[in-house]
Amino acid sequence: MRAEVSLAPLPGEAAQQYASVRDLTETLASPLSAEDQTIQSMPDVSPTKWHRAHTTWFFETFVLLPHDPSYSAFHPQYEYLFNSYYETVGPRHPRTQRGLLSRPTVSDVGQYRRHVDAAMQAFIEGGLDDDVASLIELGLHHEQQHQELLLMDIKHVLSVNPLQPAYRDDIAIVAPQPNVAPRWIEHDGGLIDIGHRGDGFAFDNESPRHTVYLDPFALADRPVTCGDWLEFIADDGYARADLWLSEGWATVQNEAWDAPAYWHRDGDGDGDSWRVFTLAGPKDVDPSEPVCHISYFEADAYARWRGARLPTEAEWEAVAGAQAPDGHFLDLAALHPRAASAGNLFGDVWQWTSSAYLPYPGFVPEAGAVGEYNGKFMVNQHVLRGGCCATPPGHTRATYRNFFPAAARWPFTGARLARGTA
Amino acid sequence: MRAEVSLAPLPGEAAQQYASVRDLTETLASPLSAEDQTIQSMPDVSPTKWHRAHTTWFFETFVLLPHDPSYSAFHPQYEYLFNSYYETVGPRHPRTQRGLLSRPTVSDVGQYRRHVDAAMQAFIEGGLDDDVASLIELGLHHEQQHQELLLMDIKHVLSVNPLQPAYRDDIAIVAPQPNVAPRWIEHDGGLIDIGHRGDGFAFDNESPRHTVYLDPFALADRPVTCGDWLEFIADDGYARADLWLSEGWATVQNEAWDAPAYWHRDGDGDGDSWRVFTLAGPKDVDPSEPVCHISYFEADAYARWRGARLPTEAEWEAVAGAQAPDGHFLDLAALHPRAASAGNLFGDVWQWTSSAYLPYPGFVPEAGAVGEYNGKFMVNQHVLRGGCCATPPGHTRATYRNFFPAAARWPFTGARLARGTA
Amino acid sequence: MRAEVSLAPLPGEAAQQYASVRDLTETLASPLSAEDQTIQSMPDVSPTKWHRAHTTWFFETFVLLPHDPSYSAFHPQYEYLFNSYYETVGPRHPRTQRGLLSRPTVSDVGQYRRHVDAAMQAFIEGGLDDDVASLIELGLHHEQQHQELLLMDIKHVLSVNPLQPAYRDDIAIVAPQPNVAPRWIEHDGGLIDIGHRGDGFAFDNESPRHTVYLDPFALADRPVTCGDWLEFIADDGYARADLWLSEGWATVQNEAWDAPAYWHRDGDGDGDSWRVFTLAGPKDVDPSEPVCHISYFEADAYARWRGARLPTEAEWEAVAGAQAPDGHFLDLAALHPRAASAGNLFGDVWQWTSSAYLPYPGFVPEAGAVGEYNGKFMVNQHVLRGGCCATPPGHTRATYRNFFPAAARWPFTGARLARGTA
């Protein structure tokens, strides 16, 4: 299941890696109609065809145009239309208006991808120096991130439709299973090192590796489940101000949250029966599954209600660093969190940590435009760890730092409890 | 050019009329991709596929379901999805979220239309009583209104795209012509009757015919042109508070208006060169054409600047009532206002009147849900008269009352001057 | 009770008229603390001290500075701070920020008033030419309008305070009386003239006098009462979409209106017991009193529910023109609508008419800055007639046109029914 993208030294293998990542994007888009691929259901969401074009733009802008003299841009305005947030590259189409573009069409975007892929394949076959190989490697990891975004975005797009359509009709829905109690994984704390060791690919925000001091602690051996969450709801968790951060409580009231995103009370509204919208369409809530699509505010309130807390990212990494990054990652037959094997910290749901997303001591962003990739988002976000059921296999690792604002619920976000043991 | 829809008494002819109106909608949608038909570029705009479905819903909801026992609804949720504003029919999908629906797809909507059309044809062939014939007649006029809306909405959708795509690439763009000075058409005023006489189809808001007293007045023999408007701009018309209604002036400043909608300064921004976005794509502003896509606020300010005023709807009708309703209406080869023959009050652009949209004395809305068609909008709007280059031929008449809020610019709106002559 | 302000030809009398109007403003402000006079409880409301300063600014700006060479401005920045909306005069402090000014203090404003009053008295004593006399006359009518605004604004300010303080504690609250059924006043219609005849003071918007044609109609002999309104509420008037204009229905839902402004259900919320906030503090709703603080939307919906309609302003004036403008106007012992004598069209509540506020045929605004007084507001408002319990006696007349947007409820607004009788 592990297939980390670290670009191969031989052109042939590199070209195959490139093709493999690029193809997965097209596979993920393939069940979607032109209409599906055009919709932006809220400002955070991007249309599928935008993801397909923007990941292509990345290779065109950072690899082909500066490094391949024979390459000519596919369309003069795509640099403007498909720049996401790179100030260094120039002005760009506003993020909130990505859903207003009927052109280029889905078919045009397909042509754009084929144009760039052909040029990239020829370019790779011609041999790469290390810097360009690094850029391509970054581009492939970038595309993998957008594969996950594509799935979480289209889930939101489909969910706002009263018809509640499935992303694919051929995903089997598993029967609900009973909830299983969690156990604690103990850790002695002390001086430990976290951050990337320098072998293989990593994003700049995972470096430098550095020392932190930890008090003794324990982590739950499984994520918080839907069964756990039903108890929180039953105990009026969404109605007790004392459990919540002040900003979380305000959000609960403004947004009228009374359950995770995509949960709806079934029929008679008696409260013990919930349905959840998934990429396979609506189904019954399964107590055994990791709860998903919760905000940091909810994760934090839940932990407080349980008399526990969320782990710091250092605590999480101290435990996860000893594990192989295996688990329930992107699997076209599932696309939903499942009960995982006890003690495994990876997969199913991104786990909110109590750590704000900040630079590691001595952090230096990448040089050039790709230095805008991570560092400039280091404020008012929290770190999530572990990868999820929409993360391409091989994309994540123990040092991987994902991040979202505290109110975000549309990613595949969940929680794992921690507690001090001093 | 005249083809008023007044349903024929013979089933065969009626069925042909029905087919003819319905086919035009499909013709208008046919140049548009699935992506084009899905976008809602602002709250006032509806996606093309929504127009196609809603006009179909009208026949399903008001004709087939109540009157044809053999009919079964195409889809149980379409009543909810494609109700525009009929409170009597039940709850409905929010107007501002019409652009969030990727399903039903464009192809599904096509199927829906064919399903209803087949049922309608069979139903019409079976013979109609007067009440049902009236409903169908209303439905066809309703669909003609949406044909115009479809065009003005897709124009907005395409205009917000930086690629500035044309609706169709095969519309000839005519070379600019010089502006021609207007003359005055005099009228003696006195007691005159306005409103529908009772022969042929009319909307309920055109009745009852009633008496009004008018002072002597004159109307310009042609609409205000782009050439006229360039003079207004050159004289700082958009920068002089004294010319504007207070709410208009606030709008000019909030929206940073400095020209009609769809106008853009060309290149060097020296002010004497303007481009305008049309359904055929961008072209140079043509001084001889009626100015289009102006708000009531702009029409009113322009008239004040010229030392004139806008006509009341009674004044307009007093003159137009003597004319045949001919002019530049919907013409697939043009789709843009053109210089009209002097003295003709119809076509090219809807002309803002100074009259607020209010009920005529003794006005009674239609019975039932279709009574929500007009009456409930009679506040905070102004009446427009005359029809435009996107109005299906035969759809309008001298008594026809169109209406929009004073800030609306996305319809094909223009102006004709008036003045008192007492 | 009638004391129309039409400036006397003799300086001594004119000076006395001036003093009398100016003194009433101070009398109205006198029960209010410095804190009361500083608050702006919503964008439409102005602080009491702003009203006191702005009415003073009017005389300083339009009379003293241009016409009295010996006058020097009280403070260089007051022209900016106390300009309401006169674009011709120059930039101004934003309306929505009037409540952010702690300085000038209430005491500073008192000094400003005395400074200008002393200069005005000396100036008047020196003799006035006709133009300046007209400006002073306008200034006094302007100040009377602000006396009414001061009262309706402070009512709103006090109402948003959970302490529900009274404007004055010494106003007697009258015991509720039973409701009395209305009768109809018939009118034959035909050609009638409306608008100001030219004798005595009038605002420019009341001219020119002109002919209109009316169908036969009838007006109710009293305004709609609170007793009537309780029946409307009891019949679910606020919950039936079919009774409302579309924009009115949206407002009812957005604002959660279920009664006139300032009404609150008493205690147990069983629905037959209502309290109303008045300038004397909260009291029981009195069925015999004219209902007050209703929007145009509510007046229109109520009339439809009764099977009637609102009058046009021409109908209202056709009947009122034959009456002396007597009634319950500003009375420091009441400050609240009371049951009026049958058939009297004046006083207690401003009556919404179905007429949009538009220029009369041939309307020409005043020359100069004071021409901004009325004409530039002639869009998206409705005309109200009759004056109210906060209108200074002598300020209104049969031709007087008040105007507010359809959603306004903080003025003393009510309704009188009409119906066609052809």
Place this chain on the structure above:
Amino acid sequence: MRAEVSLAPLPGEAAQQYASVRDLTETLASPLSAEDQTIQSMPDVSPTKWHRAHTTWFFETFVLLPHDPSYSAFHPQYEYLFNSYYETVGPRHPRTQRGLLSRPTVSDVGQYRRHVDAAMQAFIEGGLDDDVASLIELGLHHEQQHQELLLMDIKHVLSVNPLQPAYRDDIAIVAPQPNVAPRWIEHDGGLIDIGHRGDGFAFDNESPRHTVYLDPFALADRPVTCGDWLEFIADDGYARADLWLSEGWATVQNEAWDAPAYWHRDGDGDGDSWRVFTLAGPKDVDPSEPVCHISYFEADAYARWRGARLPTEAEWEAVAGAQAPDGHFLDLAALHPRAASAGNLFGDVWQWTSSAYLPYPGFVPEAGAVGEYNGKFMVNQHVLRGGCCATPPGHTRATYRNFFPAAARWPFTGARLARGTA
């Protein structure tokens, strides 16, 4: 200058401490008119009279009502009106509407303070158990925080007034001095302990004391000055996206920031001459003074531009812990930052740290309602250290953690540079 409030064991001394803190609040309010004390100039700001009442409410609610059986509440609705954010206490008047209350008046609030003070003095004289003594101690520290808030809030209130009034007219304005270059204070890092040691008063968020590991680092020996900042502006610091966090850059553009809050270009706008609004009114920017009223975004961008960074709160405390907390704190003769002695970490401006405001490992909030004091705000804020020119002397200490959102500029916020030295 140091006068830490740690409640004395003897009733007489305790009563004197109570009186001393309470009197300072009244001294700070005394230059302000009733109008000044009523205004809320933005949602973050509270009116002066609200601060005076809320600090009084704290003693009434948490000390007198639960612990003094002889006490009766001053007014039944004050619990509702003057609760700031304590969910446990019950519902409360919305924060954004504090400026809508003209009653209770400033004079009523004075009476409220005297009523509670008399009861508190009697209660203290009667002897206190430890728990109640702790609550009173907390109440006095709470009031000191509001003394600072009162000053920063009234500064904003006065600043939005075009008259630019001073808080007091008798504060001497010092002539500008030249800027002095900073030096670095080196620190070896390693394992250090931070957090409150347990002697004397501290807020719950300063505990528990715990170990952190630090790399070697250096701190600047003085805060960033206005002179430094003028260089940043001159080098287009506010116009270079590459210097800013993404959210900071968006804020700069939305708010059109081009200098710290309260700075305005002087007259001709040539850019080298700036004025700044202070509590003594407008004055020239002084290059030698610590720059003040900058957001976290600006502090962070400035540090990046200098090739440095902001310190973490642990780094700051590692150095400050060895110093006595002396410096330029609240001084009625200054009320503005001044150049401080080199190497002193305290006073003049609160210094933004790069640390997000999060719980220390093992953090437990206070029991009861006062547990809402700190913990529930631990998200989306940054820690500031050091105290400022509006902080009462003795109120702050090396472990004191102040916190604000990253965009806040109305507190007395500044910056001190740091850098790694490994």
